[in-house]
Amino acid sequence: MAVDLSVKLGPLQLASPLLTASGCSGYGKELDRYHDLGVYGAIVGKSISRNPRLGNPYPRTCETPAGMINAIGLQNEGFDSFVKNTLPKMRGFGTKAIVNAVGHDFEEYVWLVERFDNEEGIAALELNLSCPNVAGGMKFATDPGECERLVAACRAKTKLPLIAKLSPNVTDIAEIARAAERGGADMLSAINTLVGMAVDWRKRKPLVANFTGGLSGPAIKPVALRCVWQAAKAVKIPVIAIGGISTADDVLEFMVAGASACQIGTILFVEPDAGRTIHAGLKQRLIDAGVPRVSDLIGTLEGLPRPAACEV
Numbered sequence: 001m002a003v004d005l006s007v008k009l010g011p012l013q014l015a016s017p018l019l020t021a022s023g024c025s026g027y028g029k030e031l032d033r034y035h036d037l038g039v040y041g042a043i044v045g046k047s048i049s050r051n052p053r054l055g056n057p058y059p060r061t062c063e064t065p066a067g068m069i070n071a072i073g074l075q076n077e078g079f080d081s082f083v084k085n086t087l088p089k090m091r092g093f094g095t096k097a098i099v100n101a102v103g104h105d106f107e108e109y110v111w112l113v114e115r116f117d118n119e120e121g122i123a124a125l126e127l128n129l130s131c132p133n134v135a136g137g138m139k140f141a142t143d144p145g146e147c148e149r150l151v152a153a154c155r156a157k158t159k160l161p162l163i164a165k166l167s168p169n170v171t172d173i174a175e176i177a178r179a180a181e182r183g184g185a186d187m188l189s190a191i192n193t194l195v196g197m198a199v200d201w202r203k204r205k206p207l208v209a210n211f212t213g214g215l216s217g218p219a220i221k222p223v224a225l226r227c228v229w230q231a232a233k234a235v236k237i238p239v240i241a242i243g244g245i246s247t248a249d250d251v252l253e254f255m256v257a258g259a260s261a262c263q264i265g266t267i268l269f270v271e272p273d274a275g276r277t278i279h280a281g282l283k284q285r286l287i288d289a290g291v292p293r294v295s296d297l298i299g300t301l302e303g304l305p306r307p308a309a310c311e312v
């Protein structure tokens with residue numbers, strides 16, 4: 001039986017529901033040596049800001065039970081260098097390139113979106129509304145009014161499909177999801193990392209120099225599943241799931257719970273070829289279950305209305 005892994009997320013058609021998550025595999029070349037990147041519907045690059053950023057002091061990562069904490073602090077080469085040196089390579093991997101943009105403030109986001117709109121070969125823009133590791137990095141992800149205002153201003157500057165990446169570090173993710181939809185986002189992605197902390201009691205020191213960082217990996221999967229389910233119920237636009245996704249079964253769980261596609265992040269530190277394994281696993285699971293199209297599963301969890309924008 002031939003199975004169809006393609007998904008349609010509003011204006012974005014993808015050959016596979018599997019994407020990389022921002023910040024966990026650079027911009028494609030880090031994974032290209034392991035396998036053909038065509039298993040991914042798109043590669044999502046690490047966040048890009050207007051100016052280069054050096055990030056936070058070291059140590060910036062540590063392992064935690066079933067996950068990791070990172071406080072990279074959005075290190076990146078900045079817009080000019082990215083557009084000149086990295087974006088051309090991202091376009092050459094035989095899959096779509098999604099750019100993730102992050103600003104210090106409102107003006108920087110809008111500046112970036114306007115500039116990226118002029119660049120060729122970008123399939124979509126993901127707005128990192130939600131980085132917990134930089135000062136003031138959370139207000140657009142936690143205040144519905146600020147979120148809507150920012151997404152609307154970015155929407156006005158681009159025709160590219162716009163993805164609003166949400167934070168789990170909120171009281172009610174449905175409220176923020178609706179704010180991003182009202183602002184004109186074509187899709188949501190959820191979740192970014194949870195604010196966490198780890199200490200070495202013998203040294204009386206935190207394990208990341210920033211004291212707190214973002215928790216990711218399988219440890220956050222149940223939280224991510226709950227957030228994706230709540231967001232998918234709250235909006236009509238497609239939701240891309242992120243958070244601890246490591247296997248084909250994880251992908252299908254999130255899709256049944258309302259996700260139209262899934263990003264994988266932390267698993268790539270452990271298994272850089274996880275994309276290939278998960279892609280093959282997805283095909284096999286669908287064959288075993290007699291489901292011809294992965295899109296048939298989206299939002300089929302008991303009690304969920306199916307998102308209108310995900311029909312292939």
Ligand SMILES: Cc1cc2nc3c(=O)[nH]c(=O)nc-3n(C[C@H](O)[C@H](O)[C@H](O)COP(=O)(O)O)c2cc1C
Pocket residue numbers: 021022023024046047068070072074100128165191192193214215216217218220242243244245263264265266267
């Ligand atoms: C080391 C590291 C760096 C990250 N950098 C970014 C980033 O630059 N921009 C962003 O939007 N998310 C970033 N994230 C968050 C991931 O994209 C993802 O939302 C989160 O890790 C949850 O998915 P996972 O459990 O599959 O890793 C980063 C995560 C990690 C672990």
